[in-house]
Each structure stands twice: as structure tokens, then as C-alpha cells.
Amino acid sequence: MKRSLRPLAATAVIFLIAYAVSVLQFPGMLSTRVLGNFLTDNAFLGITAVGMTFVIISGGIDLSVGAVIGFTGVLIAVLISWLGFHPLVAFAIALGVAALFGAAMGVTIHYLQVPSFIVTLAGMFLARGGASVITQDSVPINHDFYSTISDLIIRLPGGGRLSFIGLLMVAIFLLGALLAHRTRFGSYVYALGGNAVSASLMGVPVARTTIQIYMLSSVLAALAGIVFSLYTSAGYPLAAVGVELDAISAVVIGGTLLTGGYGFVLGTFVGVMLLGLVQTYIIFDGTLSSWWTKIVIGVLLFLFIVLQRIIFAASAPGEESPEKV
Amino acid sequence: MKRFQLERLANPQLLALVAVLLINWLLFPNFFRITWQDGRLFGSVIDVLNRGAPVAILAIGMTAVIATKGVDLSVGAIMAVCGAVAATMVVAGYPTPVAVIAALSVGLVCGLWNGFLVAVLDIQPIVATLVLMVAGRGIAQLITEGSIVTFNEPSLIFIGTGSFLGFPMAAVIALVLMIAVTLLVRRTAIGLFIQAIGVNRAAASLAGIHSRMLLVLVYALSGFCAAIAGIIVAADIRGADANNSGLWLELDAILAVVIGGTSLLGGKFSIPLAVVGALIIQAMNTGILVSGFRPEFNLIVKAGMIILILMLQSPLIGNALGFFKRDTRQAGSK
Numbered sequence: 127m128k129r130s131l132r133p134l135a136a137t138a139v140i141f142l143i144a145y146a147v148s149v150l151q152f153p154g155m156l157s158t159r160v161l162g163n164f165l166t167d168n169a170f171l172g173i174t175a176v177g178m179t180f181v182i183i184s185g186g187i188d189l190s191v192g193a194v195i196g197f198t199g200v201l202i203a204v205l206i207s208w209l210g211f212h213p214l215v216a217f218a219i220a221l222g223v224a225a226l227f228g229a230a231m232g233v234t235i236h237y238l239q240v241p242s243f244i245v246t247l248a249g250m251f252l253a254r255g256g257a258s259v260i261t262q263d264s265v266p267i268n269h270d271f272y273s274t275i276s277d278l279i280i281r282l283p284g285g286g287r288l289s290f291i292g293l294l295m296v297a298i299f300l301l302g303a304l305l306a307h308r309t310r311f312g313s314y315v316y317a318l319g320g321n322a323v324s325a326s327l328m329g330v331p332v333a334r335t336t337i338q339i340y341m342l343s344s345v346l347a348a349l350a351g352i353v354f355s356l357y358t359s360a361g362y363p364l365a366a367v368g369v370e371l372d373a374i375s376a377v378v379i380g381g382t383l384l385t386g387g388y389g390f391v392l393g394t395f396v397g398v399m400l401l402g403l404v405q406t407y408i409i410f411d412g413t414l415s416s417w418w419t420k421i422v423i424g425v426l427l428f429l430f431i432v433l434q435r436i437i438f439a440a441s442a443p444g445e446e447s448p449e450k451v
Numbered sequence: 452m453k454r455f456q457l458e459r460l461a462n463p464q465l466l467a468l469v470a471v472l473l474i475n476w477l478l479f480p481n482f483f484r485i486t487w488q489d490g491r492l493f494g495s496v497i498d499v500l501n502r503g504a505p506v507a508i509l510a511i512g513m514t515a516v517i518a519t520k521g522v523d524l525s526v527g528a529i530m531a532v533c534g535a536v537a538a539t540m541v542v543a544g545y546p547t548p549v550a551v552i553a554a555l556s557v558g559l560v561c562g563l564w565n566g567f568l569v570a571v572l573d574i575q576p577i578v579a580t581l582v583l584m585v586a587g588r589g590i591a592q593l594i595t596e597g598s599i600v601t602f603n604e605p606s607l608i609f610i611g612t613g614s615f616l617g618f619p620m621a622a623v624i625a626l627v628l629m630i631a632v633t634l635l636v637r638r639t640a641i642g643l644f645i646q647a648i649g650v651n652r653a654a655a656s657l658a659g660i661h662s663r664m665l666l667v668l669v670y671a672l673s674g675f676c677a678a679i680a681g682i683i684v685a686a687d688i689r690g691a692d693a694n695n696s697g698l699w700l701e702l703d704a705i706l707a708v709v710i711g712g713t714s715l716l717g718g719k720f721s722i723p724l725a726v727v728g729a730l731i732i733q734a735m736n737t738g739i740l741v742s743g744f745r746p747e748f749n750l751i752v753k754a755g756m757i758i759l760i761l762m763l764q765s766p767l768i769g770n771a772l773g774f775f776k777r778d779t780r781q782a783g784s785k
Contacts, residue, residue: 187577234761238762240715241715243522243715244761245761247705247757248754251751251754252750252751252754254750255747255749255751256751258747258750259747259748259751262747371581374581375581384575384578415597417589417592417597417693419589420585420592421586421589421590421593423585424582424583424585424586424587424589425586428568431579432572435573
């Protein structure tokens, strides 16, 4: 097997083992119903994580995605419920606003030469504050279009349902994988994360690519916001607080290096599924409290980071290995 | 020496603080009124000192971390853990000093863990501290068993709401800590070593600095500061709230450090100015509250402030401003 695929394989194997252990304990988890819900319940997280994967491969980080989800939800709800727009028009407006927002962050990061961490932090404050200024309450959405979409489900044998938003997430992951591994933009992103200086010397349009990366992340976060509003039929300014952390965790667990230049979009999919598995397991168990989710995710993060260190130390003999210390 | 003092007074952070306070005064004429009541000072300015103390304390540790080109995202979670430890121990009947020492030790251990990940396992600081940021609140809830642990132990409550010579205890603790840490890093070579690591860790190690040891200590300091802040916040509300104690305060602390002129790229830092930064943030918070605006505007104002600082600090603007100064020299060389 190719060495570069090792982290991806490790994540997939760990997911399969964890799933097998869960199934041994609760045979009910091996059903199309649970698998279908995996996709539906994690759809917004997955879509966000695709954008985060690109940002992290390019060597940056985007802390604003959770706030963008919240802002999009409020914007859509206000446009539909208060101003009477058709949902599709509201979606288009929300995606456009997010694209501008992401572009502004990309411009700031590139031209002011400041760490993406602090710029997207400002973006997070701005989006969250903007959403809270529009409204402080949860705005319900009652539109026929929403019920039409929630009725769009494929029934599987065994009582499972593949919902529209679950399938949308899978489609976004496939498109994201194509974009990362089969297009020029994808190779620019990898080049930028590997070494920004050599990338620009080799003719990678650094400014344009940086702006596009953050636009992509914000647009996908807005799409996640749309999915979240379809999922909850409401817009709430404090929705999806902390999703950025879950998304970053999913990306890291999926084998993407936070230093940039290396990672897989499909690894992120496994990462999201693993986070979903932890949550589902805790629900199935019933005696464990929900805060165990956080601890288990923290432990998983730690294990994967150490695993990456060991794998990379083994595959790059020139580097100092952590065991020497 | 005299000129040095003057330059210190005229730095942009203090001017910004004065400007924010003046705006508060214009919006709310009673802002500077301070009254003496029940053996302590009362007033909006005192409130700024009191409420700003936790972030100021976090900023002290965070400054050292950021000076080494790192960042500590876990301080908010560590606050929750330490508050939970102090509260549950006091409720379980331990005397306050024991509970406080235990909470401080837990904070120190959390910091050592971060330091171990960063310095020994060579993991990037954002990721290394992300582990504890995610897991920390879970651990805190494990300690409090999911409920908000309330207590009525007067000596512990004193740490959060008491007063010393009329000043709020939290502000006094922050001041003492600031002076102690500043003396430690500026009157010894430690500050220089920290800066050296921030500029170039490999070069610092080659020059004989025990960079691994020092990094561990810097993160331990940050964990320790977070523990103090956590105890103060818990004592202030007389309870440990694992979900909300210190929530997003890591971001406020980073913002305070950046306002204080410490470079996120490492190598340049000032602890007193980071504390001033924390006071600026709190003065704006209080200003927005007393002038009757909705608190949500706070986030937008903070975002605007970050953008302003970034623009002022950015090399692009620096070049544009320096253009006139360097113009003649550049023309000569070409």
C-alpha cells in the first residue's frame, strides 16, 4: 500500500473496529435505519467539514464556520418567514452573502499577511454578532417547500431512510474529493499548504487561490446552514455553536495534517462518521451522559495526532522521530 | 530614564484605553463616579477592573505562550475544570486552602499536559491544546456530575467577591500576578529565552536554550493562570458551571494579547500591555451595557477592533507608512 494512504487506512480500520464492537454490544446498530440516520444527523457537520478540509490542507484554519451556519439559518428564516421570499431565492441570497464574506476573509488573510486563525476569529464574532442583531429568538420556518424537501426520502429495506440532506452531504463529499484530487484548484491548495513560498515561485496564483479557499469554506458553511435549517425548520442565532471544533476534529481524525499540504476529503467523511458513531453509541448505551461525547472525541483527537506523528516519523527517515526524545 | 517613561505613557494601548473610557464617559456621564460603600469602592470603573480580571489573568499566561509562537485554546476549558474541582472539594467539606491548592494543581497538570504535547511530541500548539479544549468541558462535567455545584463557603467566595483595601479581590490578584510574572520574565533571562524560542526554536536550541523545558513551563504557566481565573469565576457566582464557565474566554484572552501588541508570529511580547488589552475589552463591554445598547453589539465591535488592529499591525500598512521615511534611501540605493 502507498505510504501516503496509511493515515486514511488507519482511520477507516479504526472506524470499522469501533463499529464492529458497537454492533457486538448492541446488535440493533447494524441496521439501515441507524446508518441512514448517521447521514441525516451529521449532514451539516459533514458539509462544513469538507470546506474545513480544504482550508486545513492549505495550511490555514477557519473558526468562523459555526457562526456562518447560525447566521445563514437566521438570514434564511427572516427572508422566508418575515419577508416572504421563496426558499430557493433565500438560499441563493445566503450563499451569495457567504461567498462575499469568505472572500473578504481571504483578502484580509492574504493581503494583510495575518494568521488565518485571528482573521476567522473576527469573522466568527462578526457573523455571530450579526445574527444576534437581526433577531435574538428562534424564527420558525413554515413553508410548503420545506415539507416537500423533508418528504424526499428513499426508503431502504429494514426501515432505513436516506434523506435528501444526507444524500446531499454524500454528494458534496464526492464533489469535494474530485475538486481536491482531480482539478487544478485542488493541486494549488495542496501546493499552498506544502510550502506557500515555493508554490508562488512555481506559478501558483497564491492570492486567487487563498481567496477561493475561504470562499469555498464559507459557501459550504452556508450550505450547511441551509441543511441545518431544513433539519430544524427554524433559524436561531446561537445555532451550531462550536461546530467549528467538531469540524476540525473530524478533519484531523480523517488523517489531514494541520500543518497543511496533506490530507483527504474522503478521510474527513470517515472522521465525521466516527464522531457520529461516538454519539450514537452513547445514545444506545443510555447510561453514559452526553458529556462523555466530548471526552471521547478529545481522546480520539489525541490518539490520531500521536498516530500521525508516529506514521510520519516512520515514513520520513530524515525527520527526527518523536520516540527519540 | 525619563524619556523611557514618557514613551511608555504614550503607547497606543493606553491611549486606546483612555479613548474607550472617554467614550463611555460621554455616553454615560456617571461612568467615573466612584463611591465608598460597605468598606469598598463602587462604580463603573471599579466594575471594569473587577470583571476584566479573569481575562487579564488568562492574558498573562497567554502572552507567554503566544510569545513562543504558540497558542493555548484550552484555557477556557481549564477554567471550567478548576472551578469544578474547587467547588466540589469545598462542598465535600475540605477547607478552602486545600480546595484552592488542589484546583491550582489541576490547572498546572493541564498546562503540563499541553506543554508535553507541544514540546515533547512536537504537535502544533493549536491542535495540541484543541484536545483539552474539546475534552476539558466533558471532564469538568464529569467532576460536577452534570449539575451546577453551588457552595456557601465564605472564604472561597471571598476570592471572587471580596475586597482588599477597597479594591475588588479579583483585580488585586490580577495585579499581583501581573507584577510577579513581569518581574520574572523581565528581570531574569527567561523573557529573552521565550522570545528566542518564538523567533526560531531550532536556533534557540542550538544556542543552548533548553527550549523543550521552557515550552513546558510556559504552557504550565498558562494552565496555572487559567486555574486562578477559574477559581475567581466560580467564587464570583458561588458555583461551578461546567458548561459556561470560561466559555469563549480563550478568544477574549487571545484578543487581549493581540491588542497588547504581542505578535502572533512570536518573538515580541508585553505582559502589562496584554493586561491593558483585557481592560480595553472589558471597558467596551461595560460601555455597551451601561449606555443601553444591546449586548450583541459587543461581538460586532470586537470584530471591528480585531480588523482595525490587524490593519495597523500588518506589514502592508507599515510599508505604506514607512514609505515616506524610506523614500530617499530607496531612491539612493536604486
